[in-house]
Amino acid sequence: MINASKYLKKICVNASSEYDVVIGNGAIDLAGELISALGGGSGSGNAFCGCPGCGKASKLLLVSDDTVYSLYGEKAAETLKKAGFELSEFVFPHGESSKNLDTYAGILSRALESGLTRNDMFVALGGGVTGDLAGFAAATFKRGIRFVQIPTTLLSAVDASVGGKTGIDLDGGKNQVGAFHQPSLVLCDPELLETLPEDQFRSGLAEVIKTAMIADEALFETLARYKDLQEFRADKEGLIKVTGRCVEIKRDIVLADEFDRGERMLLNFGHPVGHGIEAKSGFAMLHGFAVAAGMAVAARAACNRNYCPDAVPAALETVLEKFGLPADTEYGADDILPFIYGDKKAAGKLINLVVPRSIGKCEITPLPLSGLEEFLYDGGLR
Numbered sequence: 315m316i317n318a319s320k321y322l323k324k325i326c327v328n329a330s331s332e333y334d335v336v337i338g339n340g341a342i343d344l345a346g347e348l349i350s351a352l353g354g355g356s357g358s359g360n361a362f363c364g365c366p367g368c369g370k371a372s373k374l375l376l377v378s379d380d381t382v383y384s385l386y387g388e389k390a391a392e393t394l395k396k397a398g399f400e401l402s403e404f405v406f407p408h409g410e411s412s413k414n415l416d417t418y419a420g421i422l423s424r425a426l427e428s429g430l431t432r433n434d435m436f437v438a439l440g441g442g443v444t445g446d447l448a449g450f451a452a453a454t455f456k457r458g459i460r461f462v463q464i465p466t467t468l469l470s471a472v473d474a475s476v477g478g479k480t481g482i483d484l485d486g487g488k489n490q491v492g493a494f495h496q497p498s499l500v501l502c503d504p505e506l507l508e509t510l511p512e513d514q515f516r517s518g519l520a521e522v523i524k525t526a527m528i529a530d531e532a533l534f535e536t537l538a539r540y541k542d543l544q545e546f547r548a549d550k551e552g553l554i555k556v557t558g559r560c561v562e563i564k565r566d567i568v569l570a571d572e573f574d575r576g577e578r579m580l581l582n583f584g585h586p587v588g589h590g591i592e593a594k595s596g597f598a599m600l601h602g603f604a605v606a607a608g609m610a611v612a613a614r615a616a617c618n619r620n621y622c623p624d625a626v627p628a629a630l631e632t633v634l635e636k637f638g639l640p641a642d643t644e645y646g647a648d649d650i651l652p653f654i655y656g657d658k659k660a661a662g663k664l665i666n667l668v669v670p671r672s673i674g675k676c677e678i679t680p681l682p683l684s685g686l687e688e689f690l691y692d693g694g695l696r
Contacts, residue, residue, distance in 0.1 A: 346397025468518025517602025
């Protein structure tokens, strides 16, 4: 694996393929060096044609959206070219609406036109949409090549870039097409978050709160001690520590259940309702905002069903509101039920919901779809 002693933190993820998550300020400047160090045979998609000398990537396809590329594309390209890679680029319009079959096909076509082989790699520079798109394209291009994640949003750094879930949306729902495909490297540079708009930062913070709710009371208490979003964002050392802790928690859950058949479902806390809210809004609402409301609904419903004491939803709502995240939604149960029924988390006549028992401890509870409306009512939706 990579020698990352010069960085503040390195976390090894020993999933179906082993890779490092490297966290450090200014690390993007060494992206070329770190990717070059991967060589061949490590990470996911390590398929080779069998020719002498094969295995080491010589070409990279940098995938990014237009907003991120305008900020960091030149910096990323410089370090990759300096390391000796032949670089091609694919830039798409930013936003969830681009996470579709057309953009996916465009990435594949660009890779083919650029002459990438099974030894080469994609590099995802951006947030969750970029990582999902580039990862799914990598999973399927020539039946699987390696890819690297360079997250530029808090949401992607603490959640979406780690664990190997990739995919695209269909008109009928979010992430309906995808694959499990682990990256070969995740490179988190917290300095890239400095240009992140406040709402996007809040959106990522919702996933941090989710991680604390499902697995780490101490992390939740750390978040609760901050006065507001501005104080948290200004704490550079604290941000790195929180990011690292979230990655460690997700790593441990992924290692226990890489393919999402059991414990990994805990990561879906707040997501069934959140995805319903997102879809109902036409994806105008940011993912984290929708998940925040979804977590609050689930916590209130759990409390009303005696899964947890009143203090749990109260503490969650206090932290959400402190960081400017919603604890409720303007939509009623009837507005979002059709979208939840179509969610991939629904299996047959059941849906697996995550409900809190206490701060830092949640459990997976199968619920008949016929009882979902009442669950939402218990969560305060009408």
